[in-house]
Amino acid sequence: MKRVHELSDRFQEQIIDEHEKNRRRRSGDAGGRGFAATDLVDVLLQLAEEGDGGQEEPEARLTRDGVKALIQDIIGGGTDTGAVIMEWAMAQLLRHPDAMAAATAELDDVVGRDRWVTERDLPALPYLDAVVKETMRRHPVAPILFPRRVREDTVVVGYDVPAGARVLVNVWAVARDPASWPDAPDAFRPERFLAGGSAEGMDVRGAHFELLPFGSGRRMCPAYNLVIKEVAATLASLLQGFTWRLPDGVAPEDVSMEEFFGLSLKLKVPLVAVAEARLPAHLYAADD
Ligand code: HEM
Structure with missing residues (x-):
């Protein structure tokens, strides 16, 4: 050390x-x-x-x-958080071909295949946004927030919490609590965040306590705005630019969702996927 x-x-x-x-x-x-x-x-x-x-x-x-x-x-x-969340998102989409198809179809409808998706397109991609939120709900990169110290004696839902106590908030458990997530909390269902869904209007920016992948309050992640755009834009490019499949002989249900809890909450078994280009060849040429 x-x-x-x-x-x-x-x-x-x-x-x-x-x-x-x-x-x-x-x-x-x-x-x-x-x-x-x-x-x-x-x-x-x-x-x-x-x-x-x-x-x-x-x-x-x-x-x-x-x-x-x-x-x-x-x-x-900032080092591996974005990459970790991307890997979880891709693993979930490969396990759920319907969600992958819906996100790709939305990109085709809104952006088409003649140009790359850009950050400016993101507000017009609600399904993609729902995929990002659902991934952050199921797989918070930091499942336990930074410890807080209680400044004064208080009572939280009937429990006495004395001044000086150290409090750990388990956002992983909160985001799967059936009391807040009655609609199959363990399932990967981006639709819950869409209009008419059970979590319509719920956001990840620290105002909805059922979903706190970036924490909340003065010590919440200062990079949340950057990260939400970065993850959505990267995922959008991966889905628009490539058709993804699992290696031959691997079925969606074989993708391991086992978690490894180190500095961040990662996939224990790294995801392996095969990408095939789906846009006109000139779009992949590097810009000089
Ligand atoms: C998927 C991406 C990310 C997630 C899910 C995430 C999540 C979090 C969480 C949960 C906290 C603790 C908040 C709390 O205890 O209330 C935190 C703190 C922090 N994050 Fe992030 N983060 C991400 C990416 C980043 C990036 C890209 C940067 C920097 C460029 C960054 C910089 C920080 C810093 C500096 C803190 C400490 C803030 C403080 O102590 O006041 N994070 N993040």
Whole structure:
């Protein structure tokens, strides 16, 4: 653990050094007229420098260690979460050919096959949105939210919770609780989120406590807006661009849904699928 920490610390120092060098060079090029931040690390370093002016409370000041902690948070939070949720979505769609067909048909109707789907098409793709929500419900990447400490004695649904208690919220269990999800909570049914479905209007942005894949409140995932679009846009491209099938001899019900709980909740057995192009060949040519 100590060695991993040293390695990651060295990596973060290197990122900060590179940015500082670039900063000095670019502000020199601008003849001292200031420096335009081009990425998040630039912004954090700028905030740390401004904090040095001494106007802020010492504990609110961003230090070099604080910048490193934020970089670590973003790398930690953003590294495999998107890939994990994509793998769950594809596994569920391959297990449920009707859902795969419905999502693909929606893409064909709304976008067609003469161009790639883009982020701008997403609001017109309710079934795809429902697939993303249903995947996040069944497979929350972080099944237990970050621990909370209770600030004052309180009572929650008849249970006394004393001040100072550490509370863990199991969003995995909440999202399968038959009391909130009467319509087959263990089944993969994107339709429940569509107009007229039992979960119509329910969202994943922390306002509906039955479904909290990004947590809720001040410590909820700061990247949720980015992630929802990223997952939907990537899934849309995969479904529009390719026909997916399981390897020969593998039936939908053979796809293992066994979970592995490490830093995130992943598929225990990696998904293997076969892709065949379904759009005109020129659309796959790389843009220069
Ligand atoms: C499928 C994708 C993702 C899911 C499901 C997810 C989910 C979560 C959850 C449940 C939390 C804890 C919230 C709480 O306890 O209330 C969290 C925290 C966090 N996430 Fe994400 N996340 C995802 C992707 C990302 C990405 C891409 C980034 C960064 C680019 C990110 C950055 C963070 C950070 C920095 C925190 C800590 C926030 C804090 O402590 O205040 N996450 N995320």
